[in-house]
Amino acid sequence: MTSPAGVVVVGGGQAGFSVVSTLRASGYDGPVTVFAAEPHLPYQRPPLSKKAHTEPDGLRVELVPESFYGERDIDLRLGDDVIALDTAARTVLTRAGTRLSYDHLVLATGADNRRLPSPGAELSGVHALRSLDDALTIGRALETARDVVVVGGGFIGLELSRVALARCARVTVVELADRLLSRAVSPELEPRLRERHERAGVRVLTGAAVQALEGAGRVERVVTSQGVLPADLVVYGIGAVPRDELAREAGLEVADGVVVDEQLRSVTDPRVSAVGDCARHPHPHTEGLVRLESVQNAIDQGALVGRRIAGSPAVYESLPWFWSDQGDVKLQIAGLRSPSDEVLLVTGESPERLAAYAFRADRLVAVETLNWPAEHLAARRLLEGKAPVSAADLAGTTLGALARARRTAEVRA
Amino acid sequence: MPTVIFRSPDGTERKVTAESGTVLMQAAVANGVEGIVAECGGNASCATCHVYVAEDRSELVGPPGDVEDEMLDFTAAERRPTSRLSCQIQLSDALDGLVVHVPEEQV
Numbered sequence: 219m220t221s222p223a224g225v226v227v228v229g230g231g232q233a234g235f236s237v238v239s240t241l242r243a244s245g246y247d248g249p250v251t252v253f254a255a256e257p258h259l260p261y262q263r264p265p266l267s268k269k270a271h272t273e274p275d276g277l278r279v280e281l282v283p284e285s286f287y288g289e290r291d292i293d294l295r296l297g298d299d300v301i302a303l304d305t306a307a308r309t310v311l312t313r314a315g316t317r318l319s320y321d322h323l324v325l326a327t328g329a330d331n332r333r334l335p336s337p338g339a340e341l342s343g344v345h346a347l348r349s350l351d352d353a354l355t356i357g358r359a360l361e362t363a364r365d366v367v368v369v370g371g372g373f374i375g376l377e378l379s380r381v382a383l384a385r386c387a388r389v390t391v392v393e394l395a396d397r398l399l400s401r402a403v404s405p406e407l408e409p410r411l412r413e414r415h416e417r418a419g420v421r422v423l424t425g426a427a428v429q430a431l432e433g434a435g436r437v438e439r440v441v442t443s444q445g446v447l448p449a450d451l452v453v454y455g456i457g458a459v460p461r462d463e464l465a466r467e468a469g470l471e472v473a474d475g476v477v478v479d480e481q482l483r484s485v486t487d488p489r490v491s492a493v494g495d496c497a498r499h500p501h502p503h504t505e506g507l508v509r510l511e512s513v514q515n516a517i518d519q520g521a522l523v524g525r526r527i528a529g530s531p532a533v534y535e536s537l538p539w540f541w542s543d544q545g546d547v548k549l550q551i552a553g554l555r556s557p558s559d560e561v562l563l564v565t566g567e568s569p570e571r572l573a574a575y576a577f578r579a580d581r582l583v584a585v586e587t588l589n590w591p592a593e594h595l596a597a598r599r600l601l602e603g604k605a606p607v608s609a610a611d612l613a614g615t616t617l618g619a620l621a622r623a624r625r626t627a628e629v630r631a
Numbered sequence: 632m633p634t635v636i637f638r639s640p641d642g643t644e645r646k647v648t649a650e651s652g653t654v655l656m657q658a659a660v661a662n663g664v665e666g667i668v669a670e671c672g673g674n675a676s677c678a679t680c681h682v683y684v685a686e687d688r689s690e691l692v693g694p695p696g697d698v699e700d701e702m703l704d705f706t707a708a709e710r711r712p713t714s715r716l717s718c719q720i721q722l723s724d725a726l727d728g729l730v731v732h733v734p735e736e737q738v
Contacts, residue, residue, distance in 0.1 A: 243665060262672050279672075286663040513670055518738075541676045550676060592701030595678055599705050622704060 222248040223319035225527055226310055228300045228464065229326035230254020232263065232513055233494025235281050236520025237324050242290040244528035248321070250292045253312060255299035258350050259284055264513055266353035267377040267455075268543045279350065303468040305487045322489055322527050325465055325476055326520065329458035329495040329511060334369060338431030344452045347374060356453055360385045363451035367440045369428055371398035373542045374455030379420050380545030382453075390421040390447050392440065394456075397424055402540070402551065406561045407574040407586050414547050414588070458511060460496040473498055475509040480533045482523050491526075493519035502535045503554045503583070512540050537602050541594075550594035553584030553601050562609065564616065566590050573597075575612060582607035585617065596621035633727040637664045637682075640735050649722050655731070656680040656718035666733035673718035675699060679737040680717040681706040685730040689713045692720060692729070708734030 225241060227234045230252055238250050254260060261279040287294045295312070302311040303323070311317050331346040333339065345356050356378070360366075366382040368375045371393030382389045391398070397408045398415075416422055427443040431452060440447045460475040470486045471477040475498030477485050482499060484490040492499075494516035498509045518536040525532065540551040555561075559576040566572065571590040576583055585597035596617040600607050603624070611620060635658055637645045649658035659667035659680070668679035675698060684692045695703055695715055703714045717731070 265672050268674075281660070282663040283661055289663075517668070517670060541671060541674075543674055543676070548674075548676065591676055591678075591698060592705065594676075595702055595705035618701070618704070 223308070223321045224249030224251065225322045225324065226300075226318055226320040227252045227324045227326055228310070229328055229461075229494075229496075230256065230260045230294070230296070231326060231328050231494065231516065232260070232281070233328070233516035233520040234324070234326035235260040236517045237326060237493060237524045238292050239282075239286075239290075240521040240524025241528055242292065244525050244530065246524070246528040250290075251318060252292060252294050253298050253300050253310075254294065254296050255313075256349060256351075257297045259294075259296070261350055262513075263348075266350065267347055267374050267381070269381070300464060303464050303490075305468050305470070305490060308489060320489075322491065324520075324523055325462075325490065325492040325496055326494050326516075327461035327464065327496045329460045331455070332457040332459055334428070334431075334454045334456060336428045336430055338433070338437065341431055341433050341437040342435060343433070343437040343450060344431060344454070346454055347378065348458075356451075359451050360387065363387050365448045366390070366451045366453065367392060367447050367449040369440075369452060369454035370456040371395070371400075371422065371424065372455055372457070373399070373402065373540075375453075376415065376544045376547075377542060378453050378455065379415065380418065380547075382451075383419055383545065387451070388421075389419070390423060391415070392426045392428055392442055392447070393422070393424045394427055395424065398422065399549075403549070403586055404555060404559075404561045404574050404576060406563050407572065407588070410563075410572055411547065411549065411588060415544065418545055458495065460498075460509060462496055465490070465492070465496075473507070477507065481526060481531055482519055482534055491523045493523050499534060501538070501554075503538065504556075508554070510538055512538065514539050537598060539594075539598060546589075548589050548591065550587045550591060551584065552594060552597040553582075555584035555586070559583060560609075562612070564612075566593065566616065573617070575609075575617075577609055580608050580610075582609075582612070593618050600624070633722050633724055633729065635722065635726070636728070636730045637667070638730060638732050639666060640733065651723050653722055654718055655682070655720040655722055656716075658722065659717060664733070666737065667717060668737040669718065670738070671718075675702065675716060675719060678702045678706045678716060681708060681734050681737060682715055682717045682720075683711055683732040683734065684713045684715055684720075685732070686713060688726070688729050691725060695719065706734070707736040707738055 259280045298314045300310045366387040368379045368391045430441040462472045465476045466472040476492035542549045555576040562575045564573045572588040574586040587594045647662040671677040
């Protein structure tokens with residue numbers, strides 16, 4: 219009997235980590251190798267745009283200490299990346315020249331930032347944020363920046379705008395769409411979110427195109443369709459593209475992400491799985507295939523594949539959820555809203571607390587909350603539960619109250 | 632440098648040492664304690680670092696804050712009188728020897 223070649227994971231982010239930690243926790247005892255292109259131990263990304271810049275020890279973001287990997291016999295190869303994949307021979311080739319066989323390969327390659335297409339994007343003082351090193355660079359730039367222009371009014375842009383504002387800079391957010399977070403948040407909630415950022419001191423331009431970045435070597439101003447903004451630091455967050463080129467070059471089906479089935483196996487080769495930001499997958503909460511960029515998705519998909527390889531297969535159906543800390547605004551989303559859903563806005567006991575309930579055919583499908591984490595958690599419990607929630611169920615009450623009532627009823631039953 | 636003991640549902644114990652002033656969730660994550668997921672990284676956003684504080688120290692650890700209190704109603708595992716989110720428990724030398732129980736599930 220030949221010894222197993224084991225599991226090779228490409229990518230040392232949250233999803234890749236979730237695969238290998240779950241493999242060992244589930245009793246898998248074959249070889250496990252992780253290729254992490256960055257030189258750092260696998261780390262959390264969410265703090266990089268939210269708070270790392272404001273806290274002296276904020277960059278201690280490792281998921282677990284180095285000893286974790288040794289204790290579990292996980293071969294973690296930092297600073298090396300897989301550059302070629304041969305699915306017929308079931309081998310990978312790395313940048314450092316290692317060729318390794320696998321029984322199962324897991325692509326956890328994540329995503330890259332969409333590049334800013336404007337002229338002048340290569341000037342010094344213009345940054346995107348994805349990695350720990352990016353966060354350190356932006357954090358240093360904020361020590362002296364006076365006029366910060368944030369291009370993109372999505373999660374990263376809004377988080378960074380508040381980080382910058384906390385460091386006494388003048389901050390302008392420039393968003394191409396006619397509202398902030400146009401894909402993530404319902405049109406009903408968005409004005410309330412925008413109002414909070416403006417009240418805090420962030421200048422917000424929507425429907426504004428960035429036409430050029432100008433300066434002598436270093437950025438000095440941003441030319442937009444709504445005027446010229448002085449800038450000594452530009453940070454941009456205008457979306458991400460999945461890192462799926464390794465799969466594409468290996469002949470696996472790729473369509474803005476590695477296309478996988480409901481168990482997250484490549485539809486071309488079941489010995490390859492894809493998890494996290496780089497995977498395009500079916501999901502019971504949406505039609506067609508979806509690609510989700512979130513910590514929850516990375517953790518849950520990694521765990522599902524880890525358990526499957528260890529012998530317990532399952533279908534991916536985790537409730538998607540997202541959160542974003544933007545200064546004093548805590549935005550949380552549970553479920554997947556579609557543009558045609560009906561939205562009901564509800565204010566909590568304090569005016570700071572706001573929820574948007576989205577209904578599809580009178581069934582609650584998604585909930586967005588501002589500064590109301592308990593309502594978010596209640597939404598998750600209810601959306602994960604079997605019993606549907608209708609608009610009538612929520613007449614004059616909150617999800618929190620409804621979830622408590624249902625839980626009490628379950629205990630009595 | 633307080634020492635804290637995490638007791639798993641299967642009875643196994645994990646003893647970790649942490650610096651005063653850090654939070655209990657960080658001590659768990661930094662030592663790879665299984666069953667403390669901490670998806671949100673300690674921002675009281677996700678309730679996946681839920682623990683049960685041992686009865687004898689519960690008073691010393693103190694009650695949850697208002698937002699934490701509301702969130703504890705919706706943790707994956709049942710809420711008990713000693714439930715806390717470990718990201719909201721600040722460690723001090725007074726808590727040396729603290730025992731916390733890790734619930735069956737977090738998500």
